Amino acid sequence: MAPSAPARFSVEQFYVPLSLEKVTDVMDEFLHFAMYEMDRLSYLEINLKYYRLMQKDTEMQILMCDGLLRSEALMERLRGHRFDVVLADPIFACSDLMAEVLGIPLVFTLRFSVANTMERLCGQLPAPPSFVPGAMGKFTDRMGFVDRLINSIFYLSQDLIAIKLWEEYDKYYSDILGRPTKFCESVGMADIWLIRTYWDFEYPRPFLPNFKFVGGLHCRPAMPLPEQSLTVFKDMEEFVQTSGDDGIVVFTLGSMIQNLTTEKGNMIAHALGQVLWRYGGEKPKTLASNTRIYDWIPQNDLLGHPKTKAFITHGGTNGIYEAIYHGVPMVGIPLFADQPDNMVHMKAKGAAVILDYNTMQSKDIVDGLNTVINDPSYKESATRLSRIHHDRPMKPQDEAIFWIEFVMRNKGAKHLRVQAHRLTWYQYHSLDVIAALLATVVLIIFIFIKTCSFCFRKCCSRSRTKSKSE
Template identity: 75%
Template sequence: MIENITIFQEMEKFVQSSGDAGIVVFSLGSMVKNLTTEKANMIASALAQLPQKVLWRYSGQKPQTLGSNTRIYDWIPQNDLLGHPKTKVFITHGGANGIYEAIYHGVPMVGIPMFADQPDNMVHMEAKGAAVSVKFNFMTTESLRDALNMVINNKSYKENAMRLSRIHHDRPMSPRDEAVFWIEFTMRNKGAKHLRVQAHELTWYQYHSLDVLAFLLIIDLLLIVIFFKSCSFCFKRCCSRKQTKRKAE
C-alpha cells in the first residue's frame, strides 16, 4: 500500500513537472506484454523528440533510446491520467475500454491497432476527427512522431474529442442517480422479475442450444444417408444396364 502511494506521488510529481507542454499517456493494453527490442527503441526514439512528458506502460527491457522525458511503468492509472488536465494525447492500441475512457475525458488519440476490433475502432475515431492511426508493422520513428505532433498541435482533434465527450455526458441523469433509481425500482417491484431475461426459464439443454444442435445433426445425417442411398441406387442401376447390354450382345 505504501509502495503504491509512493508510485502515485512520483507520477504526480512527474506530471506536474511537464509545465505547459503537458503529458502523453501511452498504453497498448494488458494483452501486449512486450515488444521487440527494435520496435521498443524505435518508439522510445520518437517519444524522446516530444516536448511533452510521457508515461508509458511497458514491461519489457528498458529501451536504449529512452529519453529523459519518458518514464516506463508496469502499470499506470490510465483513467485517472486521461482525466488529468495536463494530458494532451492518448497513444492506444484501440481497445474499446481505452477508447471510451478517452472519449469520456475528451482526449484525442493516436492509435496503434493490433488485432480483433482494434483497427475498426480506430477507423471510427479517425472518421470522427478525434484520432490518427499508425500501422504497427510499418511504423517508423518519424511517422509516430509526426502523428503525435499533428494530434497535439492541431486543435481540431481536441475539439472533436471534446465534442464526443459532451455527447457522451449528455444524459437525462448522472450514472449514480441512474444506479440509485434502478436499485429502488427493483426494490419497489419485489425483484422486478418482469425484467429477467427468458434464459432463466430455459432448461439446461435449451440454454446450451443442445436441442438445436441435435436437430441440425439429425438433418445432416439424414442428408448423408440420402446421398449415399442415391449414389448406391445410381451405381446399381448403371451396373444392371451394363449387364443387360452384355447379355443382349
C-alpha cells in the first residue's frame, strides 16, 4: 500500500452495468443446478448446463472488468497510488490484466478452480490424473482403474470447457492491451499462487516453487465465549457448561442456506441433543429444549471450546479449517460447490462422516454424531490433522505475508517460475520427442529388414545360379 494512504485500507468503488437482480438470478440458477439438478442429469447434460451457466458468468465478469479497466479516471487514480503488488483471487477475472496494465507484480490467493484447470493449464501445476484427483471430482488420491479413468475424463472435459470459455477473455484481453493476448498466459504471469489449503486437508501432490500452501491462515485460538457483552449470546457459556461430560455439538450449514424446508428443519431438530445451531430460518417445531438456535455463532470460539465434541457442517473450507485447527471431528452435510469434495477429503483422512442432504433422516444424523463422538478414531484423526496444521515451519499467515512482501521487495519472483510456460502442450509432454524416437526406431527396423531381405535374395540367387551351373 502506498505510504501516503490516509487509512489502513482504502476502497475504490466502480460502476458495473449489472443489476443486483441479474447477479442473484445467475447465483440462484447455479445453486439450484448444483443442489438439485446434478444428481438426475447425465454427465454430458451436467457439462452442457455447467458450460451455459459459466458463459453467463463470463459475460458478467467481462462487464465487471469493463467497469474497472475502461474507467480512465479510476485507472489513473490506481496508477497514481504506485502500488507495489496486486493481490487477487483469480476466480474473478482481470486482476492479472490490471497488474499488466499497471505494470506491477501479481500475487494470487486461490482455493481452487474446477478440476484445477486454471492452476494446471495456466499456472503449469503438474497433476498426473493417476493420483491427483481434480478439485470437485470427489475422488481421493487412492484411485482404482475406473476412478482414474473417470478422473482423466473429468480433467479432459473441464479442460475443453475452460479453453472454450477463455476464448471470450482472450478477445477481451487482446482488446484492452491492443495486442494478441491469451487469458491463460496472462493468468500464468502471477508471481506467487497462495493456495488456501495445506497437507492437513490436501492429498499430497506435486507442486511448483511459486505455489505456497497457506491453508488455515484465518484460524486463530478460541476466545472465551461472550457472556455479558452481547445480549443475544448472554448465557452461551452457561448453556455450554450445562452439557456436563456429554459436551456440545456445533451446527451450521453456512451463510448461503438461510432457510430449510419446514420438514427438513423439523427432521434435523428432532435428531439434535445439546447443540448450538446457527440457523436463520423459522424455528422448527420439534426442537429439543437443549438445542439453541442463533442467527450467528462465534464459530471459531465454539469449535475451540473444550466441551465441543463434534461439528455438523456443510463443508465449507473455512469451517473445516477451524475444525482442523481445534481438532474437532465432523459430520458433513455437504450441499453444493466444493462442499461434497471437501468432505470427501475429511472422510478420507478419517476425521468425518458424510450424510446426503437430500435423503438423510433424523436417524442418520443421530448415527453420524454417535459415530464421530464415540468411535475414538475420529477424534484421533482430527487431533492428528490439528497437529499437522500447527506443526509446520511457519504459521500460514506469516508465510502468506512473507511471499506477498517478497514480491513487493523484489518486484516479482521470476526465479520461481518454471520454463514449462514457454512450451506447447505437446512439447511439455515430450510428444514430439517420443514421435522422433519412434520414427527412428521404425526407420532402423525398416532398414534392417530391407537389408536382410536384400542379402537373403542375393544369397538365394547366388545359390540358385550355383545349383544351376552345377
